[in-house]
Amino acid sequence: MAQESPTFSPLYRQIKTLILQALEAGEWRPGQAIPSEQELAARFSVSQGTVRKAIDEMAAENLLIRKQGKGTFVASHNDPRALFRFLRLVPMDGDLSHPQSVPLDCWRAKAGQEASRMLGIELGAPIIIVRRLLRFAQKPVVVDEIYLPGDVFPGLTFEALQDWNGSLYSLFETRFGLRMIRAQERIRAVAADRSTSEALKVPEGTPLLSVERVTYTYGDKPVEWRRGLYSTAEHFYLNELN
Amino acid sequence: MAQESPTFSPLYRQIKTLILQALEAGEWRPGQAIPSEQELAARFSVSQGTVRKAIDEMAAENLLIRKQGKGTFVASHNDPRALFRFLRLVPMDGDLSHPQSVPLDCWRAKAGQEASRMLGIELGAPIIIVRRLLRFAQKPVVVDEIYLPGDVFPGLTFEALQDWNGSLYSLFETRFGLRMIRAQERIRAVAADRSTSEALKVPEGTPLLSVERVTYTYGDKPVEWRRGLYSTAEHFYLNELN
DNA sequence: CAGTGGTCTAGACCACGGA
């Protein structure tokens, strides 16, 4: 009722913030149901409609998933439908087989200029670098080089990567409680260098997509920076413009 | 218990369809205001809240633009903010100058296999092909080859393209009453061929982004197919993933 | 000031899922 601030914020946004904080605090785990709209309305002393509008926005942002008759659930990267939310690569023939992630390497280093800027951490802060291959139907299609802040991923090892049967973000979520919310990709065209050409089994100099991605968790905090090189001989990057 | 209506459509969606039809019929022009929510509610004999939900969805789809205190307006490609809705190319330095479109060529032809499939028209149907250059700060960055169904763009000439100071979609909207609603882009990396390398002033074989776009108007009807070749020496394709 | 979209409420009823 009484909300007086320099920048007016409607009640449903305040509710949204409260739900967000509960999510961030881990009050409900990914994949689990959150309380019903009625319960939340009682908890926050507002009407169901106001809770509803808050949840509506969060569902639109892919933070929550509504299921009529069942409840509202915390979005999870374990959900197979979430895989292609961040991976926009599609085979030119309609083959829908899931890609397979093959870790190549994993080592620790100190953040250089670029990594520190992209990840918003101090220069020289510990980082983890992962190289991995993505295969579609056994064919190598993507080489990724992934930079992670060391303090956010304690104990991440090459073995842990090899043992995991799922997407990287699914691993991050399950192992480190870190949920990837949104990302920004910068795409350019580059020529394959030697090592990349070997990994992707294409001639040196072949044009490749260079996809640089910064991924954010709650509070717009960057927690991953990666550069992927995509072979587009049999795949393309699909983007819907609305 | 057998469910009677597997295709249940809530009232607000029916209202949305009615508003969509009015838009399509040109009852309100791009840039103009549509009637107030109260008026529409009266017209369709529903509550304001129901109209509101219909408009909410259309605003989310960039068909309408809400302006508190003023009204709800039909989205228009004449609006400068609409320019970068479909053009995701950004200079690496933050230069925000608008690109300049330079028509190179414009001729009539008959739809080949690919064009007929992409545009959903018959093989051999008349089409118009436009070649044009996009310059950022005087530098050539994109070469587009654009395929248009001939019957949708009667009287489109090279001179008309040269005379127009604005985006192509702005021209289509103003001259032909055709509104581009959504698009789908397929992105690959290719090597510059001779003629492209000359147009973009890059060495032959330079890796370029190949951006194939199909653009749709109302009713998911495809009305444009284009292939753009983007030089990514000083620009990148920016994509937000939510 | 009047008119617009934006918020909030309370209550009724519908569609769906599962026990």
Added chain:
DNA sequence: CCGTGGTCTAGACCACTGG
């Protein structure tokens, strides 16, 4: 059958714009 989210209504009030 109940509990969930989804729809629809009617009315009150707030925030913003422009005359």
